[in-house]
Amino acid sequence: MFVIEDCDRESKARAGMLFTPHGDIPTPIFMPVGTLGTVKGILQQDLVEDINAKIILGNTYHLYLRPGTDILRAAGGLHKFISWNRPILTDSGGYQVFSLTGNRKLTAEGAHFKSHIDGSKHLFTPENIVDIQRIIGADIIMAFDECAPWPCEYDYARKSVDLTHQWLDRAVARFRMTDPVWDSEQFLFPIVQGGTYEDLRRESAEKSASSGLAGNAIGGLSVGEPAEEMYRIVEIVNEILPWDKPRYLMGVGTPANLLEAIDRGIDMFDCVMPTRNGRNGMLFTSEGTINIRNRKWIDDFGSIDPEGPSIVSRTYSKAYLRHLVMAGENLGAQIASIHNLAFYLWLVGEARKKIKEGNFRQWKTALVKKVSERL
């Protein structure tokens, strides 16, 4: 499923290729988040042609509630339903265990959820989360985990990790005894948890590594802890996770977060930032981040980003985009989202190129400084 093509000499960064039934994915890669079967505000066509997204995410919890598995099954799976023939990864709903805390109750059996839409009750188990993801038909599916909050007491983190590990065993068992619904191979990834506790993270990384699955994910980070803590945990975990399998850092992050994590051996990322922050007027550019609503852009007729990662970044001016966002026009959110995603894809593409050329570290250091600047 995964081949490492080149490794950086000075860092742990690597460039590889991920093979899935719906296409090959060059790594490091950023995966746009499309929770409900849509990357908010963006046409699938633009994802392919302008942004060049290689793979997008869907969310099991959200898709299960709406439109529901009956419709997804009748549609022939999520790929067909949304007219997207490139790879898809579905998150298990573990993050919703975290973000919808008030609506759920955890037991050994699973998570009892109250729908945030109509209050109806549902039970998610490691087994039915695999089943649902079989129906959705994503190329990469995630084990059901508990994403613990931060800060988090040791005792809580301990119990949370144990629960996640028990759930992992059950998910793997279910995964091995079932077949894909859509005649297209699926890969299950386990998720490393353990908060910011080194011993728990080591234990969890070993647990994931021993599962023998096709790839591994690191969860429970970027939930509020300082970035340095996150990097520290990534280093610890990556020493244990198998070198020859893809490593996915869930929910991360800022452009600088991505570069630092790539430096530490991460291959895959997803994050709502480029889309959500874009809708809220924040643009990530090769020169630094800007709040396009700020008055200073009112008559800046220069392009959104001199690097011009997408057609829209080259076509429209900051002044025009500011006008659209200030006026609450849909097109503003759309242009900002497309630009930001294209920038993220450009960023990981450049990282890959630099790793192959052998000058990743130097390039990274300079760029981290630049992209962290507030313009």
Added chain:
RNA sequence: GGGGAGAUACCAAAGCGGCCAACUGGGGCAGACUGUAAAUCUGCUGGCGAAUGCCUUCGUAGGUUCGAAUCCUGCUCUCCCCA
């Protein structure tokens, strides 16, 4: 010409003797957002100050009162109805 209603901060609009530098929207100015309950949320928005605070405001000119955006009088302007 006669009768009526009203003028409050950038706009709209509350307030109708002290708790009013003045509710609330909008607009504006900033900030936040990391496996999406988010095209959302938060703060500020008369001047000066880090702040207790001080200064100048509720069409305008006077007056009553310990105290006025609020009560009285004149003036100016706006809107509505009838001729």
